[in-house]
Amino acid sequence: MTIWSGNSSDLMRCGVECAKEQYCVSLLYDKTTGSCKLFSVVFDSDESGNIDYWILNQESTRWESCQELASCSGITTDGEYWIYPTAINGRRTKIYCHNLASTPLHYVTLKYPNRFIQHDKLNLINGLECLSDFKGPLNSLDFSKVRIQIENMEVIGSDYTFASLNGSPYIQYGQALDCNGQALRHPCPHFGNATINVRETGLALDPTMVFGLVMGYSAEIRDFIRSDDGTKISFSCAGWCAKCGPTTGPIRFQRSKEFSMFLVFVKSFLFRC
Known part of the structure; x- marks a missing residue:
């Protein structure tokens, strides 16, 4: 469900932008800058049915590969990261990046x-x-x-x-x-x-x-x-x-039609190449 917040004639424009984001749940219109700030949320459910939420920074860098993540951010810790592969139209995908400190390789963790x-x-x-x-x-x-x-x-x-x-x-x-x-x-x-x-x-x-x-x-x-x-x-x-x-x-x-993506951990970074 999308939650609208703010008071502006341009709220509809922000709503359209939010609707384009798969996990956008709310927005805030900034009158000073005339910009829209969107908030995207993904969740992880454990075996007991408990749900934890993560707010994703929309302005975080969208890496297309683990190589790009390593070279642009300097991150060398292997683990699960959000990657945006061009082969699936840049849709957010959880990828396990292996050998980040040397020759990064891509893996999908199987549940x-x-x-x-x-x-x-x-x-x-x-x-x-x-x-x-x-x-x-x-x-x-x-x-x-x-x-x-x-x-x-x-x-x-x-x-x-x-x-x-x-x-x-x-x-x-x-x-x-x-x-x-x-x-x-x-x-x-x-x-x-x-x-x-x-x-x-x-x-x-x-x-x-x-x-x-x-x-x-x-x-x-x-x-x-x-x-x-x-x-x-x-x-x-x-x-x-x-x-x-x-x-x-x-x-x-290819990208599945599943709504929820189960997340081991999510980190938002502001690094740029």
């Missing part, structure tokens, strides 16, 4: 499990297809953060800086691999599966991306599900062997 499983021939029993059991544990990847190329919001799936590796998987973020048996054989259990989940990051998956069979013999992608809001994709992979994942190029993020 929910993002897991990718590789069942290869090392997991087979006596090298036979379609057994109901397998030699564990399976090779897997669990990502807490995923690296992106800020210029185009493409995922760099082979970066495992913030991934927990079980075994020696050679798949990437967004892929699954299965070698338990040919897809046409029934019954034949398959163990390779993938879960991509960017809910509550302020981002969604590009809806034009196509997922399917990347490589494999007698193979196919199965149980493919894409959430209506575009924040989650899951699927399984079946083959002898089969690798499944995006077939139209790297995974790409």
